[in-house]
Amino acid sequence: MKSSKILTLAGLALLLTASSSNAADKVPLKIEVPRPVFIGTPKPIKGFPHLERKGLKRGEILVPAGTTNIAAGKEVTGSDDFPIIGDLEFVTDGDKDGEEGYFVELAPKTQWVQIDLKKASEVHGVCIWHFHSQARAYHDVIVQISDDPDFVDGVKTVYNSDHDNSSKLGVGKDLAYIETYKGKYIDAKGAKGRYVRLYSAGNSTNAMNHYIEVEVFGK
Amino acid sequence: MSHKKPDNSSSEKSPSLNRRDFIATTATAGGLAIAAPSIIKAQSSSDEINVGLISFGQQGQVQVEASIDIPNVKFRAICDIWPYAQKKGIGTLLRYGHDVREHAYTDYREMLEKEKGLDAVLIASPDFMHSPMTVDALSAGKHVYCEKLMSNTVEGARSMVKASQDSGNLLQIGHQRRSNPRYLHAKEKLVNKQDKGGAGIFGRITHANGQWNRAVSKARTIRDRYNLDEATLKKNGFENMHQFLNWRWFKKLGGGPVSDLGAHQIDIFNWFLDAKPTSVQASGGVDYYDSYEWHDNVMCIYEYDTPNGMARASYQVLTTTSAGGGFFEYFMGDEGCMKISEIPRLTKIYREAHAPEWDGWIEREILKQNATAYKASEEVKVDVRESPPLAEYLLPVDLKKKIHQPHLENFFEAVRMHSADKSKAKSHLNCPGETGFETAVTVLRVNEAIEARKALAFEKSEFNV
16 A cells, blocks of 8 residues: 555545535535655756745645545646556646656656546636646646636636746746645635646756646535 | 757758658658768768667656767767667657667667668666677777766676777767866865865865755656556566666666766766775665665765875765765865755855965855854854854856756767877767776675675775776
């Protein structure tokens, strides 16, 4: 059994409990995290003038009752049909282990993966684990939601850290961040759409793009 | 150095592959493959160096990343016993414009036999394979860049140097700090005495200290589907996947943390002190982890008979606590000291309060004042029993490339020189096999001293091949 699965009290991606202090329709979201893994010597992180301060603690996340990980097991496509290593299906397979063999590695420059939620959904949050066995930051992390599989029409951008528009999807004001085993949670504020597309453009260690897991919380 | 943000503005085709691209390029590569091994040279420009890579683990990946920005270096073949690593290596190289899909091997001997056009081989395999692979590659007429520690045995290291000498081919050992412009500046401009062209600002260096501490980490694992079969593991010297993935911790496969991490820094002791040690005493043990063989913590003290007198150098490597992190080498002289690291922010230089001012060296840009640090003249009265706080300086040199790139550049420069002048090419190497051998002798004795539980002496002759 994977240790990531025994770290949690339950084998569920979410733990939804009512809270008397919260608004009536909001409940805390518990995100299942894998065990921390650290391999090798960290590389200096340069070239990120807009890097999030280290050590920020993730506060309590509240989502509407009934919110679940609607990406689990869903089909994933991408801009790189032949990943360097790994399979696109890893992105939604529920395994967040940071070791070798659990990530899909895509080509350099701006690349994307896209999750088909199979029906128009209300998305409240997206949690991303690009690669967490080494402290590194990814360039141009952009998350979009749309009903258009080609992302031409009705595109809602819920996160964009491309401060200089090098990926040509518009200038983003969100901060770049250092990867950790906790993943990066993005508040999608109930954006509606069937498809979730995630971009990145290399990282502080090498030119490649990686995904271990993406969870989409919605209903 | 961090990886640069990609330039997506160029019209250059994206390195990602769609299905149509893949089929097209596969067909091209397949056609080429029929004649490829023998025509590599014919296709190459005269300045191009054709490279074979042995092993695409963590360090193989580092070598590739550090080589891709070096002009006219072309990866032509790859070898790895592990299909997972081989596929990853092929894919990585392909995205960087080096197509080795039809030149991938699981047996390095087959690669050496078939890839006649290779000029050089980069070796990033587990330590115990360095010696046979290097000897075979040199004997096959290739120049070799081999990762440190050059071997997990002195005899293995010796055979590598002899093969280089016998074949006349180049052998560079991957102690990459020796080509780092920050370290070169520190040694040549600051440490060296004025009769050797330096400033000698530290006076007589009497002590050195180095450390590399890492936080606790779990044994490496792999998704089950990527496990190697037992027969392949056994054939290649591994008992199981645990050993294969964590080979650095096993006695017949590697040298343990003092070899993996300490070798880089103990090598700098030898270099900066211009000497080889005369003795070492050490302590360490397998005190924390229960599935490894090598010591998870080591502390040792060397004695050096330097050109300027006795010096002692202590070193520790801990794998059970980061103790705040970082790794550095610290050289302490009677007029100043320098803590140097591959991490620039950890590098600090101090002048002893009684030493001559360094203003002249600052004007000559040999070093620079740290404007944000304490200045001695600002200090208030201190207790007479304390040494006063010291003025702080910085190196005036930065490395703007990936940290291993200058060392590979140095190797490839020597390879280009070789056909015209073999002697000049060898002397161009910043860490030839002979130097790597001295470091291997220095480092491997630490593990012996731990077992002996007493100081062990080095004979001068031990450093000769």
